Amino acid sequence: MRTIPIVLAATVAALGAVHATAQGSDPNLGRSLAATCATCHGTNGVSVGEVESLAGKPKDEIVRKMQDFKSGAKPATVMHQLAKGYSDEQIQLVAGWFAAQKAK
Amino acid sequence: MSIQRRDFLQALGAAGFGTAAMSGLPGCATMGGGAGGKVVVVGGGYGGATAAKHIRMWSDGGVDVTVVEPNPEFISCPVSNLVLGGSKQIADVTVSYDNLTKRHGVKMVKDMATAVDTDKRTVRLAGGGELPYDRLILSPAIDFMWDKVPALDNADAQAKILHAWEAGAQTVALRNQLVAMADGGVYAISIPVAPYRCPPGPYERACQVAWYFKRAKPKSKVLILDGNGDVTSKGPLFKKAWAEEYKGIVEYRPNHVLTDVDVATRTAKFDVQDSVKADVLNVVPPQRAAAIARSAGVVTANDRWCEVDFLTFESVKVKNVHILGDAIQIAMGMPKSGHMANQHAKVCAAAVVALLSGQAPNPTPVLTNTCYSFITDKDVVHVCSVHQYDKEKKTMLPVPGSGGVSSAMSEVEGRYAFNWAKNIWADMLA
Numbered sequence: 001m002r003t004i005p006i007v008l009a010a011t012v013a014a015l016g017a018v019h020a021t022a023q024g025s026d027p028n029l030g031r032s033l034a035a036t037c038a039t040c041h042g043t044n045g046v047s048v049g050e051v052e053s054l055a056g057k058p059k060d061e062i063v064r065k066m067q068d069f070k071s072g073a074k075p076a077t078v079m080h081q082l083a084k085g086y087s088d089e090q091i092q093l094v095a096g097w098f099a100a101q102k103a104k
Numbered sequence: 105m106s107i108q109r110r111d112f113l114q115a116l117g118a119a120g121f122g123t124a125a126m127s128g129l130p131g132c133a134t135m136g137g138g139a140g141g142k143v144v145v146v147g148g149g150y151g152g153a154t155a156a157k158h159i160r161m162w163s164d165g166g167v168d169v170t171v172v173e174p175n176p177e178f179i180s181c182p183v184s185n186l187v188l189g190g191s192k193q194i195a196d197v198t199v200s201y202d203n204l205t206k207r208h209g210v211k212m213v214k215d216m217a218t219a220v221d222t223d224k225r226t227v228r229l230a231g232g233g234e235l236p237y238d239r240l241i242l243s244p245a246i247d248f249m250w251d252k253v254p255a256l257d258n259a260d261a262q263a264k265i266l267h268a269w270e271a272g273a274q275t276v277a278l279r280n281q282l283v284a285m286a287d288g289g290v291y292a293i294s295i296p297v298a299p300y301r302c303p304p305g306p307y308e309r310a311c312q313v314a315w316y317f318k319r320a321k322p323k324s325k326v327l328i329l330d331g332n333g334d335v336t337s338k339g340p341l342f343k344k345a346w347a348e349e350y351k352g353i354v355e356y357r358p359n360h361v362l363t364d365v366d367v368a369t370r371t372a373k374f375d376v377q378d379s380v381k382a383d384v385l386n387v388v389p390p391q392r393a394a395a396i397a398r399s400a401g402v403v404t405a406n407d408r409w410c411e412v413d414f415l416t417f418e419s420v421k422v423k424n425v426h427i428l429g430d431a432i433q434i435a436m437g438m439p440k441s442g443h444m445a446n447q448h449a450k451v452c453a454a455a456v457v458a459l460l461s462g463q464a465p466n467p468t469p470v471l472t473n474t475c476y477s478f479i480t481d482k483d484v485v486h487v488c489s490v491h492q493y494d495k496e497k498k499t500m501l502p503v504p505g506s507g508g509v510s511s512a513m514s515e516v517e518g519r520y521a522f523n524w525a526k527n528i529w530a531d532m533l534a
Contacts, residue, residue, distance in 0.1 A: 026458075026464075026465075026466040026467065026468075028162070028454060028458075028466070029466060029468070031162075031454075032450065032451070032454045032466055032469065032470075033470060035158070035450040035454075036447060036450070036470050036471065036472045036490075037472075038450075038527065038528075038531045039443055039446055039447075039472070039474065039524060039527055039528040039531060040474065040520070040523060040524050040527055040528075041527065042527050042530065042531070043527075043530060043531045043534070047523070047527055048526050048527055048530045048534070049522065049523030049524075049526040049527050050519060050523050051520065051523045051527070077486070077510065077514070077516055077517055077520065078474060078486055078488055078517075078520065081488050081506060081507050081508040082472060082474070082488055082490055082506065082507070083506075084490070084503065084505050084506035084507075085470075085472070085489070085490020085491075085492070085502075085503040085506035085507065086470070086490065086503075090470070
């Protein structure tokens with residue numbers, strides 16, 4: 001089991017140093033995790049509504065936002081509750097997958 | 105919109121044309137892993153349509169997918185309570201199936217699945233045909249247990265005392281009853297003992313009818329007759345709305361387990377409590393997995409619901425048959441919701457594509473749920489949760505400390521709710 005640096009969410013600078021390349025046994029893990037976000041952020045992270053698209057967003061930005069939602073540093077209506085359901089490793093993985101998608 | 109056009113597209117699909125035309129689907133070439141085979145999906149709702157589209161996408165068009173669905177268009181239950189309130193029309197919650205065929209090469213068969221032969225692996229259709237499958241996905245939703253409300257066990261009675269718990273003609277008919285009701289009348293809704301489809305749905309409906317009465321028929325009342333001991337979802341938020349926004353309009357009565365109705369007088373009868381007569385009586389009957397699940401032999405819990413392996417959503421009892429959505433025996437904290445059915449569908453789709461290409465399914469699936477309820481036409485509250493697979497207990501469990509409800513209703517959440525509808529309908533059907 002690899003260890004992931006403990007992220008102190010408010011410390012944005014520290015987050016830039018997080019580059020865990022978590023890979024499960026399933027090569028499509030990032031894609032499958034991202035599919036849990038599609039109901040509000042769109043299929044493959046391309047939103048057709050007013051909530052933001054995630055496709056093509058920098059990985060570090062997505063990780064930072066998720067960690068800020070998790071810690072409460074970033075106020076939210078829903079995401080502060082959902083972000084707490086994902087492990088730090090899963091956040092890295094899903095952010096990396098979205099970053100690699102084409103923005104439309 | 106033309107039925108002819110759909111028939112034409114169906115014919116294209118049936119001829120194998122649709123599939124050929126779709127071979128240039130966008131997607132990552134490594135993802136399909138060479139998956140092939142035939143999948144039949146029964147039901148084109150939140151579970152079935154999502155599964156069909158994602159199997160096509162994730163197999164790079166390699167897996168042949170046929171959806172059996174009797175309705176010509178998808179009509180959403182989520183948001184349909186706004187049609188009862190009058191701020192939306194049924195057309196606003198209706199989406200075409202055309203893109204499943206045009207963009208994704210899904211074959212749509214407008215028919216009803218009547219039986220499954222799990223040895224021969226075929227699905228029989230009401231129209232007479234048979235469809236062979238390598239893997240069958242049942243997303244059949246629910247049937248009503250009319251034997252629990254005997255007077256409603258016939259079509260005439262069901263046309264008078266409506267459920268409107270499947271969106272469409274029933275929704276429009278209930279709206280018409282509300283419009284026809286004189287000011288000063290009583291609308292009563294009977295809620296079954298949980299589990300039932302969409303836990304907060306009846307309470308949202310009470311709010312939407314109250315929203316309409318407050319503006320159009322201010323002397324009228326909304327009476328909630330709940331089979332449960334308390335509000336089953338978002339309780340404090342709904343109770344606040346009834347006490348403030350709808351003060352003097354909504355009355356909540358718990359512990360009202362319906363035993364029957366008198367159709368002519370629109371009277372609801374209960375096991376313990378006094379009978380209640382209404383001007384518009386809306387009965388949401390007890391529910392169980394739809395009959396096709398029984399035919400497939402996958403109804404294993406309480407003679408009502410289908411137990412599944414949460415890594416694949418395959419039946420715990422019958423091989424090669426997967427079940428999604430409201431029909432399954434839920435895990436702890438898992439609502440029977442459209443959002444949840446969409447999430448079941450993507451775990452199942454990924455697993456089916458993996459299994460058809462000889463790979464193991466994802467050992468760590470994740471499900472989310474976000475359910476918005478409209479208090480007014482704009483102000484909304486939510487409940488949300490995240491569920492991760494627990495290897496030891498072999499089930500999905502809510503992540504401790506995650507999820508929750510709104511602190512108060514807001515217009516921001518109203519905008520998010522409409523965003524949710526757009527994105528989830530696109531995730532299923534675009």
